[in-house]
Amino acid sequence: MSAWTKLAVAAPRIGRAERVVLPTSSIPDNYDRLDVIRDLRKAVEEELNRMPLRDGWQILDFGCGSGYFSSHFHQRRCDVLGLDIDSRLIQKARILYPFITFEIGDAASLSSGSYDLVFINMVICNMGRHHYVAEAFRHFWRCLKPEGMLFMTSIDLCNEIVSNANVIHSLVGEYYEGAPMMVQLRENDGTYTQPWRNYIWTKDQIERFLSAARFAVLQSEYLNSADPYYYCLAEKRRR
Numbered sequence: 083m084s085a086w087t088k089l090a091v092a093a094p095r096i097g098r099a100e101r102v103v104l105p106t107s108s109i110p111d112n113y114d115r116l117d118v119i120r121d122l123r124k125a126v127e128e129e130l131n132r133m134p135l136r137d138g139w140q141i142l143d144f145g146c147g148s149g150y151f152s153s154h155f156h157q158r159r160c161d162v163l164g165l166d167i168d169s170r171l172i173q174k175a176r177i178l179y180p181f182i183t184f185e186i187g188d189a190a191s192l193s194s195g196s197y198d199l200v201f202i203n204m205v206i207c208n209m210g211r212h213h214y215v216a217e218a219f220r221h222f223w224r225c226l227k228p229e230g231m232l233f234m235t236s237i238d239l240c241n242e243i244v245s246n247a248n249v250i251h252s253l254v255g256e257y258y259e260g261a262p263m264m265v266q267l268r269e270n271d272g273t274y275t276q277p278w279r280n281y282i283w284t285k286d287q288i289e290r291f292l293s294a295a296r297f298a299v300l301q302s303e304y305l306n307s308a309d310p311y312y313y314c315l316a317e318k319r320r321r
């Protein structure tokens with residue numbers, strides 16, 4: 083089996099005071115057309131289809147990109163807002179799905195107590211360093227209605243999983259959690275995309291972020307995939 087994800091440049095042992103200069107942080111232009119992304123989306127949809135969503139649920143698709151999952155929720159009769167920090171992707175989403183509301187923004191722009199479900203697919207690994215992610219989870223808590231739910235996915239790189247997966251892991255020994263690293267996705271022709279910046283959080287660390295932000299973690303599992311993708315389902319706890 084060939085690897086789909088390539089860690090082009092890990093960022094080993096970066097001291098706090100050092101500046102890190104990385105070439106790009108945007109997702110590849112052909113992201114939606116990559117077979118590896120189609121496969122991942124299929125695995126996520128398998129999980130989502132197990133979730134009993136109610137008609138009219140207010141759903142936030144955070145980091146919606148070009149709106150693929152916003153469309154999934156719309157088809158399931160939910161009232162969805164797609165939010166993304168990248169205006170180029172929001173423009174694309176509006177063209178693809180003109181009947182769905184898409185806005186440019188990040189977690190700080192969310193209004194409080196508004197959503198039944200916050201959905202976050204492969205976004206946390208693009209957001210940034212520890213303090214920024216921790217703050218984002220507090221905003222997710224704030225924007226949910228009482229007992230609202232959060233469903234998120236990300237990719238792990240813990241050693242025992244990686245040894246069974248399709249990830250090229252020769253650099254894992256140099257890596258530390260939450261450090262920026264450059265990742266390339268496998269193109270359909272077997273070459274690799276341009277590198278883009280990711281911050282890899284293990285499933286355990288994501289559970290810690292969720293608990294610290296006053297979520298109760300209900301499920302936390304690896305997806306049905308050769309690579310170590312996982313999802314977490316959590317519920318907003320009362321104060």
Ligand SMILES: C[S@@+](CC[C@H](N)C(=O)[O-])C[C@H]1O[C@@H](n2cnc3c(N)ncnc32)[C@H](O)[C@@H]1O
Nearest residue numbers: 145146147166167168187188203204205208209
């Ligand atoms: C790998 S893409 C996933 C897109 C989409 N969730 C999907 O599954 O197709 C990550 C997305 O997260 C967005 N993103 C990254 N940081 C963000 C932030 N702080 N606020 C909102 N969106 C963000 C990026 O612009 C990008 O569209």
